[in-house]
Amino acid sequence: xxxxxxxxxxxxxxxxxxxxxxxxxxxxxxxxxxxxxxxxxxxxxxxxxxxxxxxxxxxxxxxxxxxxxxxxxxxxxxxxxxxxxxxxxxxxxxxxxxxxxxxxxxxxxxxxxxxxxxxxxxxxxxxxxxxxxxxxxxxxxxxxxxxxxxxxxxxxxxxxxxxxxxxxxxxxxxxxxxxxxxxxxxxxxxxxxxxxxxxxxxxxxxxxxxxxxxxxxxxxxxxxxxxxxxxxxxxxxxxxxxxxxx
Numbered sequence: 001x002x003x004x005x006x007x008x009x010x011x012x013x014x015x016x017x018x019x020x021x022x023x024x025x026x027x028x029x030x031x032x033x034x035x036x037x038x039x040x041x042x043x044x045x046x047x048x049x050x051x052x053x054x055x056x057x058x059x060x061x062x063x064x065x066x067x068x069x070x071x072x073x074x075x076x077x078x079x080x081x082x083x084x085x086x087x088x089x090x091x092x093x094x095x096x097x098x099x100x101x102x103x104x105x106x107x108x109x110x111x112x113x114x115x116x117x118x119x120x121x122x123x124x125x126x127x128x129x130x131x132x133x134x135x136x137x138x139x140x141x142x143x144x145x146x147x148x149x150x151x152x153x154x155x156x157x158x159x160x161x162x163x164x165x166x167x168x169x170x171x172x173x174x175x176x177x178x179x180x181x182x183x184x185x186x187x188x189x190x191x192x193x194x195x196x197x198x199x200x201x202x203x204x205x206x207x208x209x210x211x212x213x214x215x216x217x218x219x220x221x222x223x224x225x226x227x228x229x230x231x232x233x234x235x236x237x238x239x240x241x242x243x244x245x246x
Contacts, residue, residue: 006030022050046065048068079109080108113138117142123150139159140161153171175197193215
């Protein structure tokens with residue numbers, strides 16, 4: 001819908017809607033979707049590739065998937081969605097941080113299992129931390145490739161299985177607190193110096209940090225147990241330190 005400039009659904013409208021899809025609406029600048037507290041119909045919101053979208057607000061107790069990928073102008077993102085499991089914000093180049101509260105709606109994302117932030121070039125370290133804290137207890141897959149403004153990552157997610165940071169040039173250190181992590185990928189992270197698994201990494205099968213040419217230490221990893229390891233382009237002096245983990 002090339003002429004659509006605003007999509008707004010208030011709490012009393014479209015009570016039976018299960019899916020809202022407004023993809024590639026090139027002129028849409030604002031999307032506000034609010035459901036009644038007891039409404040449980042809405043499951044999916046897809047506003048991907050709306051290049052002019054600047055403000056996205058969602059209030060829904062039932063939505064499970066929210067896709068705003070490719071909304072490269074989005075600056076304001078406020079979302080109360082306690083049942084949302086999949087959040088796609090990749091290629092949102094202007095996105096810097098969550099908006100804590102807008103129009104009395106406080107952001108809440110406590111069930112996220114999959115969080116995709118690839119090419120969020122403006123996402124700050126503090127904005128990244130806030131997102132992670134919000135969904136730490138349920139997060140299983142995290143992808144933050146090409147996030148140029150993140151310089152640190154502290155991931156206290158006990159259920160994390162997969163973690164990807166490739167191309168995040170400013171990233172200096174990563175700390176992961178999950179004994180379930182099976183895959184860690186951080187290719188071409190030029191400033192990365194240390195990767196630390198705070199509780200050890202007994203489930204880690206794949207470790208790929210190729211061309212991270214300043215990486216010095218990998219702590220908490222049993223090097224001999226890795227099934228797939230790629231440290232091509234890393235310093236020859238890189239240390240794998242099991243630390244105190246038995």
